[in-house]
Amino acid sequence: MNRIQIVLLTIIGAGLWACSSVSPLYVQTDKIEVNTSTQKDSVLASFIEPYRDSLALEMERVIAYASDDFINKRPVGALGNFVVDQTMQYVVNKQLVQRDDYICIMNFGGLRAPINKGNVKVGDIYKLMPFDNTIVLLKLPAKRISDIESYLRNSGGEPVGGFQLTNDSFELNSNKELNDTLFVITTDYLANGGDRMNFFKNSYEKINTGIFLRDILLEMVEKKDTLVSYVDERIKL
Template sequence: MKLKPCNAFFFASLLSLHLVAQPPVTKAEVIPITEAIADDPEVQKVIEPLAAEIKATFGQPLVQAPQGVFRGRRGEENLLGYWVSDVMRHAAQPLVGVPVRFAITNAGGLRANLRPGQIKVGDIFELMPFENELVVVELTGAEVIQVVKEGLLRRGGEPCSGVKVKVEGTPQQATLTVTWEDGSAIDPSAVVKVATTDYLYAGGDSIPTLKKGRKPFTTGVTLRQMLLDQCTAIGKAGKELLPPAPGRYVVPASIQEAIRDKTFKL
């Protein structure tokens, strides 16, 4: 049977692919990076000036924090988280041009305490090593309360600004009260501006109600930069960085323990 030119070309192509020698298969080898591996001189020429610049920048002083600002441990309030959420809320207002009633971040994103003494640029990078950005959304008052509730069940209360939270009763029978920071009631139907992070808005850290946020406005500003700007402003004003007052969350020790043991329901 005589093949048509197109068919002959097709079979010839298959035959050529079959006859081409296949590259040998080599087994991957894990090579640990240790001091035994010498630095590449050409790479070091590029890295060294950059490393020196970064080191100098990280050592730049910003503000004095005589008491330090801490995350708190096992029932202690997260004053560092309060400060971060305050900065978020107040930084968001001029960006959207209207009052921002509520802000929330996640305790897991705060990776270091601010120790007493001189706060430097590197300290803020240790506190906030991520590129999380500030986002402003709209929620109803009922949704704000639900966000607080989800944060409470998740970690005993995620750092918030603009509200006060009180849990009363026992782990078996508890009541939750959430008011604005001045003690006034939250109108469940009112629509308010809320500042959060792009990470939480995308559904991170099990606060699903934040994903319901409407009219999202991504500021393009990282939380780290806001904290750096705030520390710089306080330092230039000749003031000290002090921790916010406690009392935003009032939760009995027995309920805190039940939350940690994942036996608390609200």
């Protein structure tokens, strides 16, 4: 059951309850098994159908063209690079940050599907990012860098941006020296320690923008005519 169906059923149920003047003192419930043989409610189905059809049309809407396949790979992949770099560009465009030394860290497992060569549809972005993860801005102690380095080496690489990690160095793309503070763009899931990224906990400051990562990707992709994949050496282990 998708979100639209849940909302509609909730509204219908609330309306029926509001129209009733009976205040039951005793409620008896029965377990009803729902399976493929269960008959659907034709009235409810006809009520929901326009919304379902509208959603299906939106998922099929073409928003860009991919010149290559965008695949998720370790230590660096075209898909991870694209997601991270578009997120960072969005944050800058919207002036959510006022500095140029932010880094971005996502998780490999959070990117659930590739972007295949050819027309890119709205539904493709939902497949890539089916979760309602929001973007979070973190201010961390600079000493957390050693924990981040260790994590990336052990995992074999995650989608990252704003820095280069090699066998013996961690360098910001801004060429600024790391002092006492590290600034990070990530998701609410990871900011809370998801995927064992516990180094994001106990930050100096945490700002949840409330903006869905999926919505960022949809907006950024739709602004482009053609998506071009690229793989660099931002992580070289």
